Amino acid sequence: MKNYDDMVDDLAPRKYGKIGAAWIIFLILIIILGVIAYIDQLIKGQVVTNMRDYALWGIYISNFVFFVATSFVGSATVAFLRLTRKAWRTPLVRIAEIITVACITMAGITIMIDMARPDRLLNLIIHARLQSPITWDVIIIPTFLVISLLLLYFPLLPDFAILQKYFEVTKPKLSKWYGRLSLKWTGSDAQRALQAKSIRVVAALIFLAGILLQTVDAWLFSTTYRTGWDSTNFAPYFISGAFVAGVGALITVIYVVRWARKLEDYITDYHFDKMGKLLVLACLIYIYFNVNEYLIPAITAKKAEDAHLTTLFTGQYAPLFWLVTVVGLVLPTVVLLFKEGRKPLPMFLVGSIVVIASWWKRYIIITPTLLEPILPIQGVPESWHSYFPSVHEWAITLATLAMALLIITVLIRYLPAIPIQRTAEEQSIVGTFQEAKP
Amino acid sequence: MAANSKKSRRGFLDKGLKIGLAGLVGGIGLSKLSSKLNAKSESPSGDTMELMTTDGSLIQVDSSEVVEVVSSHDHQMDYDVREGIPNRKFVMVVDLAKCKNALSCQRACNKAHYITGENAWLKVYQMQESEDTAPYWMPTTCQHCDRPACVTVCPVDATFKRKDGLVLIDNERCIGCRFCMAACPYSTRVFNWGEPGQEITLNMDVLGHEPTPEHAGMPSLKGTVDKCDFCPHMVKNGELPHCVTACPNGVFYFGDKYEDTVTNGEETVRLSGLLKEKSGYRLLEGLGTEPSVYYLPPVDRLVEFEDGMENFMEFQSVEKPE
Known part of the structure; x- marks a missing residue:
């Protein structure tokens, strides 16, 4: 077993190497391209997108739904595992909390990108009307953001105190910052009790807020008359889909962080095995709701429903639909049922597939439905009968994804990716950087 | 009718204005009406008018009783754009x-x-x-x-x-x-x-x-x-x-x-x-x-x-x- 000083050495945040620097530059370049595209969109209007009166929402919205879904990882793993007292969560929760913060931040930004008049953003507050699902979103997204920030911050307090001491000599400036952020943490019993209680409350809150967030997001669609959206199944369908996207993202990011930070001693095969089982559970629940969403309506198949399902099963969107469903959902479930499939590398591949499929899954939920209105599409240019994102839309969307990754990268640069103090306690190591318990 | 005149009382406070407005109303029947209105007095004039009710039956009314309906003034009314033109559907x-x-x-x-x-x-x-x-x-x-x-x-x-x-x-x-x-x-x-x-x-x-x-x-x-x-x-x-x-x-x-x-x-x-x-x-x-x-x-x-x-x-x- 490692001694305490080595452990803090391992876990304390530090500068990235050359690959890390290249990665950050790459992300920044993508973001700059996206910002340029967005400025152009601001000047010319959304005519630069390929959205039109029928395909009136596009990848901005499906990307938004993806971010919202992925932010569920905070509720799905941190809160859920904490409330069910699963000990194997320790090296995973910090990264999950970071993903949650990054994704919900980007969800908020993405939905504003879809607004054609961002200059009138304040109208959402000045003229807010409570019966609009968008107003529910305006309420729940900032609420969820605040809760997720607290969920990230509270468990960090003891780690900040440790880092203050650790960097005291080598980096006094950084040390001072950690000191400020630690809120004079000494590790006294009173502080510990208060912290434990606060974390419990925030964990319960984020579980509730996460469920509400996914639900409101589903209601954005199910409160319309559109075939394929007008479904009472939609909220649980979205929640279970978010569970899949969240855990998939967690596995992928954890694999990369483990490699970049050399954390193999802390995040072991055992943890991947556990996460694999969690993802199987998520996938099975999601498959169940997919059956409810696509197979059961096929039996009664009202005319519009029938046309919609035909487009998905055998029509224009069939390749994407089956790719997302079979490769992105059924195949991962099968692979993860085997112990060999739950080793780190296969898990990383499966996780990546799940995340990419989750993104396209949102596309397949939004686009086909919009192109099948109740009255026929007539009297508009032929190009309006279909939709594929424009260069502007891709540039902006890739930039939002890059921004989410950049937030994660920067947070992992300055925060310990694995909770130091908690890991130490669990392995009962006591060292110089921590006050010995009386 | 009673409800209409009640609702419009703000706009009709000034009797002179009312008569003037009435005079502006176009249409043959309405201009006849307005000439009667100009001669309006408190006591029954003895002059009667034949009018048609909403269910289509003809009735006789003393001309001094005739009060203009609000809706005939629509194009001059300053109504609330968000509320809509009153009493219409x-x-x-x-x-x-x-x-x-x-x-x-x-x-x-x-x-x-x-x-x-x-x-x-x-x-x-x-x-x-x-x-x-x-x-x-x-x-x-x-x-x-x-x-x-x-x-x-x-x-x-x-x-x-x-x-x-x-x-x-x-x-x-x-x-x-x-x-x-x-x-x-x-x-x-x-x-x-x-x-x-x-x-x-x-x-x-x-x-x-x-x-x-x-x-x-x-x-x-x-x-x-x-x-x-x-x-x-x-x-x-x-x-x-x-x-x-x-x-x-x-x-x-x-x-x-x-x-x-x-x-x-x-x-x-x-x-x-x-x-x-x-x-x-x-x-x-x-x-x-x-x-x-x-x-x-x-x-x-x-x-x-x-x-x-x-x-x-x-x-x-x-x-x-x-």
């Missing part, structure tokens, strides 16, 4: 038996609303319920639903429902989220994806006009939603919407549900009678949106469906200027 009836896809309605609408986009607000759909049934032409405007899905989902109250039945848009408040477009089951809403460019393509004096929900499209604003407004700018002046007057076949009837009267400009008929006699219906009644537009089924048609085919353009509804 505007409806439309579209007689599918008469429509032969002449598209005059669409051209008139495009012109009157300075439409520069590629999706007209008034569409004439080529419809056929099933293989064995006859095809027909179906003009659609905004349905001005009494339970409008678009208004329910609007987060900022930019699209709103008025008491006179109209669903309008405040383009200076709209944030461009397009939720109303997703919500509308009739796909009636169009979006200004880029600059409308009305001053360039239509030589329109954009600066001379403040956008108002009362005249959609004058001017249109980038990043906001537009749609058929039932032409309140015409209606408040006692005129019919552009599509109604433009139609050479008398397809569109416009009127007031409270008055139970609709007109296509040539004939004026009882709304309830028309809907009963010709089995009127509304689009997608089953959704419960309660539209203000009624349709008369395409039966006993005088024109062949095929005659409309020569005007049918699958991929165009707004003519591009040369």
